[in-house]
Amino acid sequence: MPKSVYAGEDLSTHLGEVINIQENRRVLLFTDKGIESNGLVAPIEAYFQQHDIDYRIEDEITPEPSYVQVKELLEKVTTFDFGTIVAIGGGSVMDAAKLISLLRGAPYTIEDLLDNASIAKKQVPSVMIPTTAGTGSEATINAIVTIPEKQVKFGIVSSEMLPDLVLLDVNNVKKLPKSILAASAVDALSHCVECYTSKNATTFSNDIAKIGARYIFQNIITAYTDPDNVEARKALLMGAFYGGVAITASGTTAVHALSYPLGGKFHIAHGVSNAILFRQVMELNENVIIPQLASMADFVYPNNGQTGAKSKADFLISKIANIVKTVEIPTDLHKFGVQSSDMDFLVDSALQQTRLLDHNMKKLSRADVEGIYRSVLN
Ligand SMILES: NC(=O)c1ccc[n+]([C@@H]2O[C@H](COP(=O)([O-])OP(=O)(O)OC[C@H]3O[C@@H](n4cnc5c(N)ncnc54)[C@H](O)[C@@H]3O)[C@@H](O)[C@H]2O)c1
Ligand SMILES: [Zn+2]
Incomplete structure (x- = not known):
C-alpha cells in the first residue's frame, strides 16, 4: 500500500507532509499538457508558491510512453536537484514518474530494469495524484512502458515504486472528458474483475477487488451519461484506487495479456x-470461474434475481458487455487498423505475456488466443 492516502476535495494542503520532511524541498512537478491546459496543475502551483517551495514543471510526456521517452525525460531533469517528485495525471504520467523515482541518480538504467527490476531502489520520494478514473497506478507496483523495437508493452514491477503519498482529489475528475472517463473506468473495472478471478487471488485481494468493482459497476453509466454527477465520478476514482490495490495484491490476467500487443503495435489506448477484449475473455474463462463471477454478481447486485451460479455469472458478463456498449467504446479491431494478416504477431506477442497468462484460471492455448482476437476482428 502507498504510505499515506487521502480522498476528498482540495487536497493540495497535504503535499507538505512529504515535501517538508525532506532536506531538499525542491519539487519536480510531473504532468502532461492535457492536464495543464485543463487547469489541474494550477492549485498545486499555488500551494507551492504560498509555501515557498521551489519547483519545476515537466510536461513533455505523451500517452502510453515508451521506455525511451522515460530515459529522455530523466536526462532532461538531470540538472535540476529535486527532493520529491509530484505526479499529477493519468497512468501515463504516473508510470513515468514512478520510474523516475527509481532511476534518478541510480547506478542502473531503465534497460537494466527491463531485464531485472529486482535491483531497483527508490531514489526520490513520490506523490501520485490521479486525474483519470483510472488506472490505479497510484496504488500499484507496476509501470507500463512501450518497447518500440518489439512493438509491445511491458510491465516493470517493483514494490519500491509505491508512492509515499496519494491524493484522490475529486476536483481532478470533474471535467474528465467522457471518452477518457469511459476507457479508464473500464480499465479499472477489468483490474477488479481480473484480480478477483485470478489464480493469484487471496482473501485480501478479493475483498478489495469486490469493493472496487461495486464502486465502478454501480456508477460508471451514471458518470458517463450525467457528467455533472460528482458523486458518481468520485466513486470511480475510489474504485480505480481499489483496483490498483487489488493488482498489487493479486494481478491481472488474460484481458491485459491480450491487450498489450494492441497497445504496443496499434497504439490503441489501454x-x-x-x-474490446473484456467480454470475450470472460466468456472463454467462464466455465472455470463461475463461482467467482457469481459471488461478485451477488456482492455488486444483491437483487440480481438470478438463481444458480451459472446464471449469476452470465448476468455479470452481460453487465460488462452492456457497460462497454453504453459508454460507446468501439469493439471492432478493424476500426483501429488491425488486419487479419496481423494475427500471428498478435497471438505470438500475447502468448509471451506469461507474467499475466500464468495467473489466468484457464490455460489458454494458441487457438484460444487466436479465437478471441478473431471474434473482435469483424
Ligand atoms: N501502472 C499500472 O498499474 C497501470 C495500470 C493500468 C494502466 N497503466 C498504463 O497507464 C496508461 C494509460 O493511462 P490513462 O488511461 O490514465 O490515460 P493517460 O494517462 O494516457 O491519459 C490519456 C489522456 O487523457 C488526458 N487526461 C488525463 N486526465 C485528464 C483530465 N482530468 N482532464 C482532461 N484530460 C485528461 C491526458 O492529458 C492524456 O492526453 C497506459 O500506458 C497503461 O498501460 C498502468
Ligand atoms: Zn489496466
Missing part, C-alpha cells in the same frame, strides 16, 4: 483495448 482502456479501449481492454474494453
Whole structure:
C-alpha cells in the first residue's frame, strides 16, 4: 500500500507532509499538457508558491510512453536537484514518474530494469495524484512502458515504486472528458474483475477487488451519461484506487495479456483495448470461474434475481458487455487498423505475456488466443 492516502476535495494542503520532511524541498512537478491546459496543475502551483517551495514543471510526456521517452525525460531533469517528485495525471504520467523515482541518480538504467527490476531502489520520494478514473497506478507496483523495437508493452514491477503519498482529489475528475472517463473506468473495472478471478487471488485481494468493482459497476453509466454527477465520478476514482490495490495484491490476467500487443503495435489506448477484449475473455474463462463471477454478481447486485451460479455469472458478463456498449467504446479491431494478416504477431506477442497468462484460471492455448482476437476482428 502507498504510505499515506487521502480522498476528498482540495487536497493540495497535504503535499507538505512529504515535501517538508525532506532536506531538499525542491519539487519536480510531473504532468502532461492535457492536464495543464485543463487547469489541474494550477492549485498545486499555488500551494507551492504560498509555501515557498521551489519547483519545476515537466510536461513533455505523451500517452502510453515508451521506455525511451522515460530515459529522455530523466536526462532532461538531470540538472535540476529535486527532493520529491509530484505526479499529477493519468497512468501515463504516473508510470513515468514512478520510474523516475527509481532511476534518478541510480547506478542502473531503465534497460537494466527491463531485464531485472529486482535491483531497483527508490531514489526520490513520490506523490501520485490521479486525474483519470483510472488506472490505479497510484496504488500499484507496476509501470507500463512501450518497447518500440518489439512493438509491445511491458510491465516493470517493483514494490519500491509505491508512492509515499496519494491524493484522490475529486476536483481532478470533474471535467474528465467522457471518452477518457469511459476507457479508464473500464480499465479499472477489468483490474477488479481480473484480480478477483485470478489464480493469484487471496482473501485480501478479493475483498478489495469486490469493493472496487461495486464502486465502478454501480456508477460508471451514471458518470458517463450525467457528467455533472460528482458523486458518481468520485466513486470511480475510489474504485480505480481499489483496483490498483487489488493488482498489487493479486494481478491481472488474460484481458491485459491480450491487450498489450494492441497497445504496443496499434497504439490503441489501454482502456479501449481492454474494453474490446473484456467480454470475450470472460466468456472463454467462464466455465472455470463461475463461482467467482457469481459471488461478485451477488456482492455488486444483491437483487440480481438470478438463481444458480451459472446464471449469476452470465448476468455479470452481460453487465460488462452492456457497460462497454453504453459508454460507446468501439469493439471492432478493424476500426483501429488491425488486419487479419496481423494475427500471428498478435497471438505470438500475447502468448509471451506469461507474467499475466500464468495467473489466468484457464490455460489458454494458441487457438484460444487466436479465437478471441478473431471474434473482435469483424
Ligand atoms: N501502472 C499500472 O498499474 C497501470 C495500470 C493500468 C494502466 N497503466 C498504463 O497507464 C496508461 C494509460 O493511462 P490513462 O488511461 O490514465 O490515460 P493517460 O494517462 O494516457 O491519459 C490519456 C489522456 O487523457 C488526458 N487526461 C488525463 N486526465 C485528464 C483530465 N482530468 N482532464 C482532461 N484530460 C485528461 C491526458 O492529458 C492524456 O492526453 C497506459 O500506458 C497503461 O498501460 C498502468
Ligand atoms: Zn489496466
